[in-house]
Amino acid sequence: MADSTGLRPRPLPQPTPETQHFWDGTKVGELRLQRCIDCGTVYFPPRPVCPGNSSSDVEWFVASGNGSLLSYVINYRPHPSFDGPYAIALVKLDEGPTMMSNIVDCPQTPEALVLDMPLEVTFENHGDIAIPLFRPKGS
C-alpha cells in the first residue's frame, strides 16, 4: 500500500492545442506553468489567456517541481486504478498555482501525510502521456 500508484491503467488526459505544451513537458520530465508577461500572474491549468487581466501575452516556463501538501482525502472505496485506500491530494506549487495529484513513495495514512509537508514532482509514464505525481521531498 506504500506505493499504490504503480502502473495500473489510469483515466488518461487527451491534450488540446492549448495544453499540449504542458503534456510535452511532462514527457521530458518538466513541469511547465504559464506566466503573464503583462502582469506577472502565474496560473494553471494551461490556457493562452491570463485570468488576471485578459492578456494573451503569456509564456510558459519550467517550474521548480517543488510544492507542499495543501489538502487531501484518502479514498476508501474501490477504484480500478488503485490498491486499497489511496490519497487524492492538492499540491500548492512554490510558484503559486495548485494542482491535483497523488502522493507516492509515502504511506497513504493521515500520520504520514502531514499538511504542508514539502513535496517534489515525479512523472509516471503511460506511453504517450506522462502524469505528474508528487513524493515527499528528498525521499
Added chain:
Amino acid sequence: MTVAIVGAAETTELGKIPDLSQIQLHADAALNTLADAGLQAKDIDGVATAGESPIAIAHYLGIAPRWVDGSSVGGCSFMLHVRHAAAAIEAGYADTILITHGESGRSGVGRGGGGGGRASLPAQFEGPYGGMGPTTMFTIGVLRYMKQYGMTHEQLAMVAVVQREWAGMNPRASFRDPITVEDVLNSRMIAYPFHLFECCLVTDGGGALILTKAERAKDFPNRPVYILGSGESVESPMVSQMKDLTSSQAFRIAGGEALRSAGISHEDVDHLMVYDAFAHLPIWGLEDLGFCERGEAAGFIEDGNTRPGGKLPLNTNGGGLSYMHSGMYGMYALQESVRQMRGTAPAQVPDAEISVCLGVGGMFAASGCIVMTNQQP
C-alpha cells in the same frame, strides 16, 4: 430602461481551426468582443453560454460573475441569453454581461457534451488521480480548513448529529433515529476524514414549484411565499482550482447578492437552509453567508445554535444527511423553505417570517441563493 449591445465580435478565424479547442474558441471570441468594447474580463459581471458550461467559461477567463445563464436549448440558445440578459440588467442582477459561443464543429477539438470528454480541463488535470465523484472531490479541502481553524473531527460529526435531531421530527425523513458523535465517527470511512454519516443519502424523489405575479398570489389556495431576494454565481469547474479551499467564492457572491437584494440583515433571518451534500457544507455556508466569522461556524453548530430551539434553525427537514438526497437536492431545500414560510413544516419554526435557502452546484462550482418571506413585500 433600455439595454444595448456594446461589444460584438467573432473568432479571429472562421472555417477550419484545428489548433484551437472548443473552449478556446469561446475564449477567442470573448477576447475579441472585450477588445471591441474596450473592456477586460474583470469588467464583466454576468456570463451566459451554451455548448460549454458557463462555469468553465467564467473560470477560464477569470470572471467572478453575479449572474449566470446556461440555458441550453439548441441553436437559438443565444437569443434566449440576450433576452435573459436584458431582463437581468433591467432588474439590476448584472451590469455588463458577456454571451459566448464557440464550437469545434468541423475539427472536433476538445468537443463533447459541454465537458469535452477526456480533453476537458477537469478530465486532463483532475481525472487521472482517482477521484470518485463528490465523496472525494467535495471533501478534499476539509483537512485544510481543519488545520487553518482548528476544527475537530468531533465538531464535523456534530453537524450530522444536529441534523438528525431535526430529521427525528420529520415523518418523511429517511433516517430518524438519534445518533451521537461516537456513532458518526464509528460509521464506515468513505474518504478520510469523512465517515458514512457525514455523507448525504442517495435516494429517489422529486419536487416542483409554481411562481406567478405577487398581485395574483392571494387568489391561490395556499399561503403565498414571496421571493424577497436572490443571487447566483459560479467559480471553477475544478475543485482543485478554488481560490480558497476553506471558503466558496460562489457562496459569497450568490449569498451576498441575495441578502443585499432582499434588503435584510442577518438578524432578520428566521430560518436557513444550506445544501448539505456533506457535513462541512453548512459550515462553509454559515461563514460565506456571513452568519459566522471565518473559522467559527463549527463552534456555532456545536453550541446548539442551529438545533431545534436554537437561534438559527438550519436544515430543518434533516437535510441531505438525513432527510433525502436524490442527486440534485436543491429542490428539496427550496421545498422546506416554502413549508417553513407557509407554516406547514413538520418541524415548524414558530413565527418564522424570512427564510434563506443556499444551494450548491458541482463541487463548490456554482451557487444559487433565494430569500423567501411570508410577509407581503
